[in-house]
Amino acid sequence: MKLLKKIKNNKNSLVLLLVTTLFMSCTNYLDVDTDTDNPTVAPLSLLLTNIEVSINNVNNYNNYTASLLSVYTHQTTAREEQDQYGIRVDNINMSNDWNAIYLTLNDIETLIKQSTETGDLVYLGIGQMQKAYLMSIAVDLWGDVPYSEAGQLKSGIISPKFDDQKVIYTSIFELIKQAKKNIATGAGNQKPGKNDLFYEGDTAKWIKFANSFQLKLYNQVRLTSAFDQAGFNALIAENNFFTSLTDDFQFNQTKNLSPTDERNSYFLESYNSTQFGTYQSPWFYEILKGMNPNIHSGNPDPRLPYYFFNQLKDGQFPPDQGNTTTGNPNADYWDKSTGFFSIRFGSTGPDRDRSAESSYTYPGIFPAGGRYDDNKGGIMSADPKLATGIAPHRIFTYAEFLYVQAELMQVGKLSGDVTAKFQEALNASFAKVDQVVSKNGSAQTIPVLIGSTSVTTFTNKVIAEYTAASADKKLEIIMTQKWVATYGDPMDQYTDYRRTGFPILANPLSTTKEYQLDNGNGFLINDAQTVLNNPFQQSFFWPQDELNSNSKAPAQKNPGTYKIFWAK
Numbered sequence: 001m002k003l004l005k006k007i008k009n010n011k012n013s014l015v016l017l018l019v020t021t022l023f024m025s026c027t028n029y030l031d032v033d034t035d036t037d038n039p040t041v042a043p044l045s046l047l048l049t050n051i052e053v054s055i056n057n058v059n060n061y062n063n064y065t066a067s068l069l070s071v072y073t074h075q076t077t078a079r080e081e082q083d084q085y086g087i088r089v090d091n092i093n094m095s096n097d098w099n100a101i102y103l104t105l106n107d108i109e110t111l112i113k114q115s116t117e118t119g120d121l122v123y124l125g126i127g128q129m130q131k132a133y134l135m136s137i138a139v140d141l142w143g144d145v146p147y148s149e150a151g152q153l154k155s156g157i158i159s160p161k162f163d164d165q166k167v168i169y170t171s172i173f174e175l176i177k178q179a180k181k182n183i184a185t186g187a188g189n190q191k192p193g194k195n196d197l198f199y200e201g202d203t204a205k206w207i208k209f210a211n212s213f214q215l216k217l218y219n220q221v222r223l224t225s226a227f228d229q230a231g232f233n234a235l236i237a238e239n240n241f242f243t244s245l246t247d248d249f250q251f252n253q254t255k256n257l258s259p260t261d262e263r264n265s266y267f268l269e270s271y272n273s274t275q276f277g278t279y280q281s282p283w284f285y286e287i288l289k290g291m292n293p294n295i296h297s298g299n300p301d302p303r304l305p306y307y308f309f310n311q312l313k314d315g316q317f318p319p320d321q322g323n324t325t326t327g328n329p330n331a332d333y334w335d336k337s338t339g340f341f342s343i344r345f346g347s348t349g350p351d352r353d354r355s356a357e358s359s360y361t362y363p364g365i366f367p368a369g370g371r372y373d374d375n376k377g378g379i380m381s382a383d384p385k386l387a388t389g390i391a392p393h394r395i396f397t398y399a400e401f402l403y404v405q406a407e408l409m410q411v412g413k414l415s416g417d418v419t420a421k422f423q424e425a426l427n428a429s430f431a432k433v434d435q436v437v438s439k440n441g442s443a444q445t446i447p448v449l450i451g452s453t454s455v456t457t458f459t460n461k462v463i464a465e466y467t468a469a470s471a472d473k474k475l476e477i478i479m480t481q482k483w484v485a486t487y488g489d490p491m492d493q494y495t496d497y498r499r500t501g502f503p504i505l506a507n508p509l510s511t512t513k514e515y516q517l518d519n520g521n522g523f524l525i526n527d528a529q530t531v532l533n534n535p536f537q538q539s540f541f542w543p544q545d546e547l548n549s550n551s552k553a554p555a556q557k558n559p560g561t562y563k564i565f566w567a568k
Helices: 002-008 011-023 026-031 044-057 066-072 092-118 121-142 165-185 203-220 229-238 265-270 282-289 398-410 418-438 453-467 471-485 491-500 544-549
Strands: 249-251 333-335 340-342 393-396
Touching (some): 044 092, 044 121, 044 249, 066 491, 092 121, 121 165, 165 203, 203 229, 282 333, 282 340, 393 398, 398 418, 398 471, 418 453, 418 471, 453 471, 471 491
Antiparallel strands (some): 249 393
């Protein structure tokens, strides 16, 4: 085939074609149908890059489950079925995550097979680590899933069995140990470099991630029989975990638009969308603003202008639907003092479904690479002069790891000064915001958080609140701050809520006021206009397409009662 291609592009070679055809045997003729320009075996370097791009999609925004989970964790709100915990069996975003996980698993199995055969053990270990990560996500979302027979099409398995979720977790722990050993050998003629989009082939960072992620998983199963005390003790004794923000397991987004748009997916879903669909949660906002009477009351969070961009300036009347004659803003939720404008979870109010594109609050520079809120307002767009879209997809960071350690100390599973560790986690959370901002390329003048008076005041008050709290309240404060710090990456927070019951989420069925805000304009929020008609979904439906096509699949679950084995 390569010969034919060359001849087609060179008329002078027609003679060569005739002569070659006359003297070529049938067998030899068939041998030329090997196109070395289009190999059937992908190089390890290209396989790894493709796998990591796909891993970035899992639990991301735009077309994947972060758009759902951020509503379930009350960091955002929506008008679609995820409102009131109503995700259906045919939800596209949910199916996209399932497909992304298992298509990527096929590539990982290929990487594992090829690197085993060639002795490229660093590639092998990274492949094993990525398989462990993906399968933990699959279990955390769905429970029992295909594992031992998944990705075995070449072996003739077209209907893989669904393995027990706890058994899968046991295998994941073992897989991480194998991955660490293989990475640590440094063996192989081929070594990952720039093609490794997470750590650029830095084996020391991969091992730190493996250990830190393993500790996270031990924390998730700490109340179950899957908790291996000896393995946990050995991991702690190894003491080789994340030590700084440079260790973060994240996918760095860029401003490139071609050949693919590489900007942050949350940015693409909001700033670059023709239809606004993900709204900022008033519940989340009120906690950050210090309005919630039960946690951080009177202690506004300095990250507010980094988290949200208000199109409305302080005191600006909503232009889309506000009635200037009556003074009624016709808003489902609006804070006149800041310009924050959104819709509530479970709202049935008359203003929920109005078109107010010029009033809604957008995600800010930290979670999405959007705009820092300098209180100048303005209609938002994807104009790179206003918002670059450069912000990483934060999957598991140093700050989050510190909160994991603080939780383990708080519940007595890990020794150490929990207050100091919690303080360390708070500091790392603010430093992470500064890091994201510094790499965003914004033309705005944006204050540095670390070292500022506002951050010092806020953290001192949080620590004082923590110190005076009961043991249960202390855990709530740790988990709430972890929830705040990880805005834009809701997967672990969905898991944390199911494990611990924290943070406390908005509850339209509450007999007390759900929202505390009085914006001073005479049009108070009517809590009776928020409802909840579905139970909180403890797991996702298995995609119906999988159940229909897989002869070994179980009957569909009830996600309101089907719990993951580590759930509270």
